[in-house]
Amino acid sequence: MGDNTGHTNGKVLVTGGSGFIASHVIDVLLNDGFEVVTTARSDEKGRRIVESVQSAQQERLSYVVVDNIASDGAIDAILEAEPPFDYVVHTASPYHLNVQDPVKDFLDPAIKGTTGLLRSVKAHGPSVKRVVITSSSAAMINPMNHAKVYNESCWAPWTWEDALDSKKTYVASKVLSEKAAWAFMDAEKPNFDLAVINCTFTYGPVQRNLPGLEAMNTSNQRIRDMAQGKMKEGLSPTAPVFTFVDVRDVALAHLRAMTVPEAGGNRFYIVGGHFSNKRIADVIRKSFPDLAARLPLGDTQDDFPADVYGFDASKSKKVLGLEYIGFEKSVKDTVQSMLDLNLGL
Known part of the structure; x- marks a missing residue:
């Protein structure tokens, strides 16, 4: 842990600090004694990030406004600041469902944003020991032909041609940007190494600085919608993803991937x-009886497939020492975090 003499465990650049996962990553880094600099798209967003953490930790958190993290040299000047950086955690990635131009809206920012960041670190961050990139299980999973058990050796089959189909743009961007990162490491052999976090559907407490429930991360929206009564008449299909993880485990995974x-x-x-x-509905009904009237009836059919694909998280347990938070606690804590914000749930 950091002490009161101004000593820290090191200095970390976190891109995309306003994001759901990033907010929890910043929390665990500060709790572990690191100094954190995060990128934000505006002064207002930057201030919101800093104000959201415990006041005692605010002196170890600062922000830099970067309008477009994927633009050439976006972080060059940041990396040259003193004291030098020890680590970079890249969480910023385009995610929106309104794809007008797959290349401009998604593929360029995802792929060039990732390789451009690595290139900047190589050229302007000589002290950086490791870069951690937030990828996704979308880079691993093939919904058209599931592996019996998914693990880190699995890659989704999407190509550049697939990516131009707007229905596949997001998942393809995850494969192509992660592959580009590993190819960069292979070809450029920089003075840092790389670790990648492939997380699945991520639930868990919403960030404290959430301006409104509509600004919530995509995975948690289904829990919000149920709690608001939007699925009272019938649950939307669970598919194509049947695996979850709690954001607190994802944040810890980033910290450990950075330091182990x-x-x-x-x-x-x-x-x-x-x-x-x-x-999810069953957990909400059990944990929050006051919300039961907003949920579909308890005897609603479960669409969980009998032949659901398996997963192997043993590598994260062994190397990163993760002990995963259970489903019931994750859903319960997510709903409670929404209620605690008094945003009109």
């Missing part, structure tokens, strides 16, 4: 268990 020596050069499948929408 043998994590370098590895990707990690971060997954806590299976779920279905029916199971």
